[in-house]
Amino acid sequence: MINLNIDGIDVSIEEGKTILDASRKAKIKIPTLCHHEDLCVAGNCRVCIVQQEGAKGLVAACAMPVHEGMKIHTNTMEVRRSRKHIIELLLSEHNADCTKCYRNNNCELQSMANQYRTGNEMFLDLVPEKNYTIDQSSPSIMKDDSKCIRCQRCVRTCENLQAVSALAVANKGGKMKISSFFEKPMHDVVCTNCGQCINRCPTGALIEVNNIDEVWEAIYDKSKHVVVQTAPAVRVGLGEELGFHAGSRVTGKMVSALKRLGFDSVLDTQFTADLTIMEEGTELLTRLKKALVDEDTSIRLPMMTSCSPGWIKFSEHIFPDFLENLSTCKSPQQMFGSLAKTYYAQQRNLDPKDIVSVSIMPCTAKKFEADRPEMRDSGYKDVDHVLTTRELAIMIKQAGLEFMEMDDQKFDSLMGDSTGAATIFGATGGVMEAALRTAYELVTGREVPFENLNIMPVRGMEGVKEAVVKIENPVEAWKFLDGVELRCAIAHGLTNAKKLMQSVKDGKANYHFIEIMACPGGCLGGGGQPIPTSQKIRDQRTKAIYEEDMAMPIRKSHENPDVTKIYQDFLGEPLSHKSHELLHTKYVKRERY
């Protein structure tokens, strides 16, 4: 342990930690901007400067390792004056039109400016012409350099957490900026639309493309029937935007709010998550049968999940040779979309052209996904508008709803029933767990051999997880699987995904089934979830997801009565012709650059 003294308070902390870490232990808040606990240290904004006795100049608390006997002062006149200068400098190159800004009231720069009372402008305005271009080319991500403080959190996110490197620093001096590859529009670069950079941007420089107004318009249009679906992770995140602490489950209140907003039918993406398990589980078993029994060498294993559109675009760019390993299943959002304008329309006697389908997602990549040309199997755009969790919170605020006071309501029927297995889609390992709960039981006739159906080896925040499930005494139809050890792997965050895929590509790993989610922690850490994010917040959301699962009366996808009904009334059976038409898709190779 290293002993140091900060503002007169003695602190002991492990070697290798920084002054910033130590100050937190001493309950002293040093302001930061470029620092983010998910990312490596940058030390470039300099607002965290403190005085270290004996050091020349001031030191950056986030970047300075502690050493024995250090004496630190965080609040000297020199420190405060310098910090104020730095904030003034940032503001002088900043297009500070807070009232029009998406991040108004949730902006790290703004709250720092507020704390330091930077009222009268000290320095010259470096953004005199207000005619900068905002990159609006992407359906998911909007980039406004005039709001950028060049902290490089986004660059570190994209490179270190996501292994994508769509963003990089360009130019030097006063012209230094965050750029996409060769300054191409965001739509034309390798960006996966995951939105992780948005979650870590301290300002309004990176935000999701907003579709709130389109949704209001549809709601106000009396000739339209507007259906809304909500993804599993939204119900454990939304509360954070509306007064609840992280990890609050607000499913019932969310349903009430959606009804009050005027949606004609409030349905659940979890319904199609259960359906995904039926289709994807059957696909996996079919692939295994073809590979193991028929010895069909054209069958590609491991099969990889396809419900994370950030991961899909990533593999299209980076692992184009593995597109056939991807499950052909659409994501639950898109399955829902195509069924809304076919099955739902039919059952409700509605003309699909009058249906507007909206989805509420923890994800920004879903905006891109909904726009893909492949996603029109109903004959219409399957999902018309995608809103993030954050955008839904804004609508709720706009409508003046007292969210914390709302009662709990239930989803509407037909495509609103779901199971605990669908809920856990929102956490890393959840799709795997849901698939195993169903596949194991289909194959053996028995429940998975884990206490309370909780398959602990696939849970948790480790970057890459592995699990082996041995199949014993299968029912007659699956006899060939007797004694087979089903090898599974799970990765979350694209850097982990890349690692896992590289080992598959190099022939070092031999799995049957791989689950990959583009975002750290899975969808609950998605790019459309409330800001800020941190491991602690993601852990709380995870806990809430598994609690929600335990609270559900049904916890296995194949037992969802609405799922049984749709196969009876409409689809026939998993992988039927109709399923293929509506619920499955294909992928395209994309260039790396």
Add this chain to the structure above:
Amino acid sequence: MAENKQLKRVDIIFSEECGFKEILSDALKMDNEKIVDELLNSGLRGRGGAGFPTGMKWKFTAQEKGDERFIICNADEGEPGTFKDREILFKVPYKVFGGMAVGAKVIGAKEGYIYLRGEYKFLLNDLQKHLDEFHKTLDALDFDFRIHIVTGAGAYICGEESALFESMEGKRGEPRNKPPYPTVSGYKGKPTVINNVETLVYAFMICRLGSEKFKELGTDDSRGSKVFSVSGDTPIAGIYELELGMPLQDFVDEFGDGDTKAVQVGGAAGFCVPRKKFKDTVIGFEGVPTGGSMMVFNSSRSMFNVIHNYLEFFEEESCGQCTPCRVGCQQLLLGVEAVKRGDKSIDYLDELLKLSQTMKLTSKCGLGQSVANSFSSIVDNFREEMIY
């Protein structure tokens, strides 16, 4: 203040009096500890600007664990008005190689690199030829060490040691956080000695001359001699090796044109000394240090133009990553323009001086930290020129 010595010309760097092979083979036979002791005793401090004792740098690196380590010669020479490293590499390249080889022996490096300024590519062919010869000499001496030459892309900031490593690693040239220092984690995260071209030659020559001889020159704080690039309003611009610790007055007497109003010591990152302070200013680490650049200004010069040029230079050459330097440079530049135009009052200069102090205190690397040197010394001493 140091005693008033006369300006003394020295001939160590470029001297050809002794075959370098002899020095090299003797040095390679010396004990590592002996070499370090000699360097420490000599008082040699880095000639690249920061003035860190060279013996300590080598000693610290030698003490690090792990088998891979590097020695790098910093030949990025980007400071405006400096061209002495070019001259050294052109005239006595084998002494530079020799210094690297001795350093490599001390720290246990198998690979060395010369990071050559992009604009000096014309030296490359000859340097490579000399290097091939040098490698043969090393083989003959049975010393396992190779030097590679890499060329920079022309950014001033890549002369800063950690930005230089980043650039060598194929990344954008942005300075790193320190600590860790290069002696612990440098090129590829390995213990690394990085020295200026001139420093390496002195280290080499100390092996030959002995530290006592070297120490006879200079002052307590600034031992030995140094190569100066003299430019500006002087009839005899050029490269001179002079004893350290001279009063600036003696320098001006020798190099000025009789009408010298100021000398910029140490280039854009250095200090501007006005005429009235020539007598009291010592050139050396105890007074005003310099990486070699001495720029002489006579009374026809506008000091506004001088600082304006420097600020333009910094504004462009800042890597742009840290706030005080990226934005501060722009503010200082536009600020002096605004005062000159009359858009801002004279008092605004005081705000700018305070800002430059913040930049000195809070910038991440030496570039941003040193802008205040020229800025405050020029604005303080030539305030009226900033306005009229």
